[in-house]
Structures are given as C-alpha cells and as structure tokens.
Amino acid sequence: QLQLQESGPGLVKPSETLSLTCTASGGSISSSSYYWGWTRQPPGKGLEWIGSIYFTGSSTYYNSSLKSRVTISVDTSKNQFSLRLSSVTATDTAVYYCGRATISGGGFDIWGQGTMVTVSS
Amino acid sequence: DIQMTQSPSTLSASVGDRVTITCRASQSISSWLAWYQQKPGKAPKFLIYKASSLESGVPSRFSGSGSGTEFTLTISSLQPDDFATYYCQHYNSFSPNWTFGQGTKVEIK
Numbered sequence: 467q468l469q470l471q472e473s474g475p476g477l478v479k480p481s482e483t484l485s486l487t488c489t490a491s492g493g494s495i496s497s498s499s500y501y502w503g504w505t506r507q508p509p510g511k512g513l514e515w516i517g518s519i520y521f522t523g524s525s526t527y528y529n530s531s532l533k534s535r536v537t538i539s540v541d542t543s544k545n546q547f548s549l550r551l552s553s554v555t556a557t558d559t560a561v562y563y564c565g566r567a568t569i570s571g572g573g574f575d576i577w578g579q580g581t582m583v584t585v586s587s
Numbered sequence: 588d589i590q591m592t593q594s595p596s597t598l599s600a601s602v603g604d605r606v607t608i609t610c611r612a613s614q615s616i617s618s619w620l621a622w623y624q625q626k627p628g629k630a631p632k633f634l635i636y637k638a639s640s641l642e643s644g645v646p647s648r649f650s651g652s653g654s655g656t657e658f659t660l661t662i663s664s665l666q667p668d669d670f671a672t673y674y675c676q677h678y679n680s681f682s683p684n685w686t687f688g689q690g691t692k693v694e695i696k
Contacts, residue, residue, distance in 0.1 A: 512674065527682075567685070572685070573623075574621075574631070579630055
C-alpha cells in the first residue's frame with residue numbers, strides 16, 4: 467500500500483522560501499493514473515489546495531492565489547515530489563500535506579501525515 | 588473561480604441520528620465532487636468521489652448525492668467515530684484544480 471511522508475524544515479523565516487519534499491514508499495509515483503499534490507491547513511482553519519503535478523513533470527497546476535510564489539517539481543528516480551513556496555509570511559504558517567489524486571475521480575485518496583511549518587523570525 | 592459553500596458550519600447531533608451536510612457550487616460542476624472526513628491532528632480521510640461513489644473500506648452508512656450545483660453527504664446513523672469535520676472538494680477536470688469547501692464540524696449534542 468502506497469504511503470506518503472512529508473519532510474522539511476519546521477521553521478522558516480519571513481521572506482524566505484519554504485521547501486518540502488514528499489517521499490512515496492510501497493509504490494511508485496510513476497503512474498499515469500494520478501496527480502501528486504500539496505494541500506495546506508492553517509491552525510484552526512480549513513483546507514487549501516496549493517498545487518499538483520503529473521509524474522512526468524510536464525504538467526503542473528497551481529492555486530491561482532499562490533501561483534506567483536509556488537513551484538512543484540517531481541523526481542521519479544527518488545520517488546519524490548517537492549514544494550517550494552517563496553517570499554513566505556506568517557500567513558503561510560500551516561500544516562502542509564502531500565497527497566495523491568486520481569485522474570479518473572479527482573479526489574485525493576492517499577495523504578501524508580502532514581508537517582507543521584511555522585513562519586517566524 | 589468556482590466557490591464551494593458548505594452548510595451548516597457546525598452541526599450538533601447524537602449517536603444514531605441521521606445527519607446531512609450540504610455543499611453548494613457557485614456554478615455547475617457536474618459530479619466532480621469529493622467528500623473527506625478529518626479528525627483533529629490527522630490528515631483528511633477520503634470518503635466519496637464523483638459525488639456518490641463510496642471509496643473502498645468506507646462504511647456504508649456514508650452516502651453522497653447530487654449533481655450540478657447542490658450536493659449532500661449523509662450519515663445514516665451517526666456513530667461515535669463519526670464526530671469530525673467534513674469537507675467537500677470540487678475537482679475541475681478540464682483545467683485541473685481542486686477547491687475545498689470551508690468544512691462542517693459534526694459535534695456531540
């Protein structure tokens with residue numbers, strides 16, 4: 467059964483770039499049936515989709531509200547995909563989840579456990 | 588952008604109650620809707636896709652319905668494990684993006 471695990475710094479300074487990696491185990495991300503994406507949840511608030519990528523890296527999709535600051539990439543040789551969010555502020559403080567979305571149905575059927583990222587000096 | 592609005596924001600119910608949560612889209616989304624359950628400190632759990640298809644392993648007391656702009660998630664007989672926050676999510680298959688509703692918290696009455 468595929469599992470996803472987020473990793474990266476838990477503390478990022480304002481104006482710097484947040485970088486997270488999602489590593490898949492128990493399966494390959496090189497499947498034509500899925501997108502791989504990131505979602506975040508500020509403390510006490512709801513879920514916000516950040517962006518998604520196809521395993522070839524040829525197609526990326528971003529939330530329009532974050533598009534200017536977000537880059538998602540994939541490294542199939544490491545079975546990983548990554549998130550970079552630039553020019554962070556305190557409003558980017560959140561739990562960040564990686565996940566797998568089925569192309570046929572659209573839902574995120576597998577999620578990582580999430581990683582808390584705090585933006586603070 | 589399409590907006591997803593859930594109601595109510597909070598719902599108080601008892602074990603055994605039938606519970607219905609509504610999700611409305613700002614324009615027609617066909618059946619491109621998913622539902623999730625989230626408990627505190629945990630990742631969301633995938634429940635339903637394409638508005639009414641139950642994900643494997645999800646108890647049959649959960650059901651989804653609707654198409655176009657109005658959708659519902661129903662729990663036929665609320666169990667202690669069901670007290671959680673529920674989110675709807677639209678998937679735009681033409682220009683892939685995903686939009687969540689704001690969530691509905693189901694709490695103990």
